Amino acid sequence: MQRLASLYRHLEGHSLGRAGLALGAGLAAALAHPPFGVLPGLLGFAVILRLADQASPRRPLASAFFRGWLAGLGYFALSVWWVTEAFLVDAAAHGWMAPFALVLLAGGLALFWGGGIWLYRLARPQGPARMLVFAGALALAEWTRGHIFTGFPWNLPGEAWRAGGAPSQTAALVGAYGLTWITLALAATPAVLPGLARRQALAVSGAAIAVLAGLYGGGAWRLATAPAPRDTAPLVRIVQADVDQKTKWRPENLDLIFDDYVRLSALPAPRRPDVVIWPEGALPAVIDDLLAPGQPYPVVLAQTFAPGQVLMLGANRVGLGENGAFDYFNTLVAFRRMETPGLEVVGIYDKHRLVPFGEYLPFGDTMTRLGLRSLVNMPADFTPGPPPQPLTLPGLPPVQPLICYEALFPRFTAQAGVRGGIRAEWILNVSNDAWFGATSGPWQHLNLASYRAIEEGLPMVRSTPTGVSGVIDSRGRLQAGAWMSQGRRGVIDAQLPPPEGPTPFSRLGALPFAIMLLVSGAIVGVSFIRRRGRGAGRPHDFANVAQVD
Structure with missing residues (x-):
């Protein structure tokens, strides 16, 4: 672990290393989806949050966008590489399009992640709750991806949990976009822990563990109470x-x-x-x-x-x-x-x-x-x-x-x-x-x-x-x-x-997700008020995070 931490710090100190970390973080997050099912890969979102916090002080918004785009490029390249197979069905007519299709599709979808990380950096959140702002910004970008130009909501981060497993049951309450917000917030939490006071770190960690336990415990209860089969069913x-x-x-x-x-x-x-x-x-x-x-x-x-x-x-x-x-x-x-x-x-x-x-x-x-x-x-x-x-x-x-x-x-x-x-x-x-x-x-x-x-x-x-x-x-x-x-x-x-009867999500629709976005926005508002209270021109906006570039 010490060697990995040392390697990470080394990469973090160089521009090419940070680009590689962003790309790798996206690839790791994509590995959480089937058929791979490597759920620890979701911790790639913690790396993305840290890289966003450390965006270049000279051009913080452009730097954050580029790192978000690179992370999205890795995520979507692994998520949608199968699209090349469709062009190889009639290789003589369409085969030449396959590599261009993958590059353009993955690169185009990654623009939404770049925009989400840009929005997070623009908000300049402070303190241990900034992972909720990160979750709101990137979840909003994913919602946009699922709706603009007819939408393409393939592999939302919240759908990395295997369908039918305990955590996936939360979708009956808040839908896939709401579960995306929760997943992003949980996965990004480790990025806000370094530098926190011991009491703060324990509180944030405890809250994340409680939410994770709720996903598994509540989901297990729901699975155990599924309706019984009917002999008269077609x-x-x-x-x-x-x-x-x-x-x-x-x-x-x-x-x-x-x-x-x-x-x-x-x-x-x-x-x-x-x-x-x-x-x-x-x-x-x-x-x-x-x-x-x-x-x-x-x-x-x-x-x-x-x-x-x-x-x-x-x-x-x-x-x-x-x-x-x-x-x-x-x-x-x-x-x-x-x-x-x-x-x-x-x-x-x-x-x-x-x-x-x-x-x-x-x-x-x-x-x-x-x-x-x-x-x-x-x-x-x-x-x-x-x-x-x-x-x-x-x-x-x-x-x-x-x-x-x-x-x-x-x-x-x-x-x-x-x-x-x-x-x-x-x-x-x-x-x-x-x-x-x-x-x-x-x-x-x-x-x-x-x-x-x-x-x-x-x-x-x-x-x-x-x-x-x-x-x-x-x-x-x-x-x-x-x-x-x-x-x-x-x-x-x-x-x-x-x-079964209509689920809360089928009744409420986007309302739970909208409330989550409001929570993210409220944290941004509180951070803004605190910055104004301390006075403008402070040299460092991000609590407990060192700028590196």
Whole structure:
């Protein structure tokens, strides 16, 4: 430990060393997320706070921004490196974009961290509570990242706790952004301890330990009081056909893939599934073409399913736009087998939040002139669907679909319920994680999606073509024996876990997070008043912190 401390002090004394510390601190914090799960990596935020406190006195704001940006660069480079896999699916057309995509995405997202650390330094907080100001500034930056330009809230610091574990249960009270504020404050606490009087250090440490114990203790109690399963719950079958994205869209593979899904859907079971689920974009075709008169696919599906059974599958759909051109939608279609042989469409959900650059190009005309296009296997970008509402399907509880990317957004389901005038009783997340291969991306996506179950108090069914698929209860836990990892082919048959009443977060929304930000702001205000009381022109604004540059 002494050698590590000596090395740290050595690095801290040189500009390149401080840059390396910032980059390394971000990398360490990213290691806390699945599939790594190295929670001590969260202490990287303590290093970031210390580096912000030690920003150059000559240009403190610029120095703080740069160090925050470097930390964010490390964090997001490790968090989103899997995005390069999507460009390698069709390497001949898109492979050249992969390194640029990673650099631009990680560097662009890091700007939010740079802004958050800049804001922290601008506030000039003093004393042992400044980790709460740090938490407020960086959490606000993360909230902005999750909302601006449609938002990309991937791997919020508060979602580093494994979904379904005790600390993650706090999201039912304050949501992922509120848990981010708490996580940042806890992780940054060690940075304010050096130089404090013994009594102050004990008080700050004791408070942090009490909060951490509350996360684990309160979460354990909540997990122990989960609602009991219901014998009458619908039986769900998830079909994971393990279809490789690189070969999926070859024309000769359509019938092979369709037949594979049909065979898996028809596997015998002790109890007939009430609903069968195929993942996002299950078939390499437009659903309108498959259902056209004379096509064999509707006949085969009608023969596969029993009367009353529901099939929900992700598909590409075509519609006629207002200007007479075709619009393309990323869609979830629900079919019901009628008593007479045949299928009827009983529900359609068009994806509302599209992935920038993946499903549509921001500033499309300009990007197209530069030779760029989205990654969709369609003649044009997808069109966003209308604001979402729960689907009410025959014989099933109301369901809120989330297609892929939509599972990243807190309160998406609650807001859809308000809009539709009915609360969903389960969430269906269909996703095509085959784009990201056998990387960390699908595991992280599973973790993030599971937080939506915790926040809403609703079970989730998750269907992907290559994994990870499974049934998740209202506490965010994958059900034993009801999930399938990457690279496996088969079906998951499981009863739908019970929903619970609306959680505090689903009722209060952003209010708890707003209160946390107000606490951070109040500390800034108190620090400002104290500085004014001591008089202007003091040479040192940060309590017990030495300036180094």
